[in-house]
Amino acid sequence: MYTPDQIRKREESIKIRRASEPLELIKLVKRLKHELWSEESVGELPLTVKHKITDEILQRLRSLRPNANVSEQQEVIETWHKEKLKEARSLALGGVRLNSTLLQEEAEMLVKVLESNWAVLSEDIGLWIPTEINNQEHDDKPEGVEDTEDEDQILAGRPLPPECHTELHTDYDGAAVRWGPTHHKESAADCCQACLDHAKRAKPGQKKCNIWVYCPSETGCYSPDIYEHKHMECWLKSSEKPRLNFKDRYSEAYRNSHPTVPVFVPWVSGVISV
Structure with missing residues (x-):
């Protein structure tokens, strides 16, 4: 029989021993053992069985x-x-x-793998299906604000006059009379004004600006060329028959072939009368 004092000391000894155990290390070792066992069990599956599984899955997908x-x-x-x-x-x-081609021994191994190591087996045979991502658009407009609200107000800087014919999320083509990367303006209104001024000052025979294209995004604007188009770029262009490069959104097909393309066209443009 133990005395109360001996029992107390024994309990304290057990507590001290447990407290000194490297619990995180023990957990890590257990997890590694489980992972190694999983990989070993998948590795034991005959190659012919893995090929059969792969063929069956491919047939289902096709x-x-x-x-x-x-x-x-x-x-x-x-x-x-x-x-x-x-x-x-x-x-x-x-x-x-x-109609099964599996042997009983193969079936026993396959049961173990399909029950507990399906993820490991999937990786081993090269089966990978990405997680589907559902993008949802959210309407962040305050309650009571109509869609017909003047869109010019969302642009930084002074309001654009009617003669600018402003079009948001629009990129027009045309021959450049002022190169955007070296021609920055504080606002879209200033860019439009630069186009109006250029048209007024153009000499006979010179191309007159009748298209302005501005980058209002602080992170820059996408364009399918080799240049990095930055905030406040102001392109002045000329075209007898203005033609759109992009409008509103880039198509899904275009974005699939150009991974860095945003959903919406970032540029703002306008065609003026000269």
Whole structure:
């Protein structure tokens, strides 16, 4: 029998020993053991079985419509996973093989992998389907503000006069009479005024500015050329028949082929009468 004092000292000893244990290290070792076991169990799966699995999954994916989204692909893979696990369990228990090409021993290994190491197996056979991202547009306008509100007011600087014919999210083409990267203006109104002034001062035979294109974005504006277009760039252009480069939004097809393109055209432009 232990005396109360001996029991107390024993309990204190146990507490001290437990307190000195490297708990985080123990957790890390356990996790590493589990990961190593997972990789080993997948590695034990015969290569022929992995090839069969890959072929079956590819056949399922090919059965989808050409423009199937990520959710549809994931659903097909999940359905295959459930069906294959059910088939493997049946074979592992000695069930009838029917159309299955799996041996009982292979089925037993496959059950373990599909139940607990499906993610590792997916990576091993090169199966990767990205997470679908749903972008939602939010209307941040204050309550009661109509869509018909004067859009010029959202531009920094003084209001633009009617003769500027301002168009937000618009990029016009034309022959440059003033090069934007070396011609900056404080506001879109100043850029428009520069175009009006250029047209007035143009000599006979010279091209007159009738298009102004301004970058109001502090982070710069996208354009499909080799230059870095910065805030306050002011392009003065001339064209007998003004033609749009881009308007409102860049198309989805264009953005897919140009990953750095924003959703909306950042430029603001106008075509003036000369």
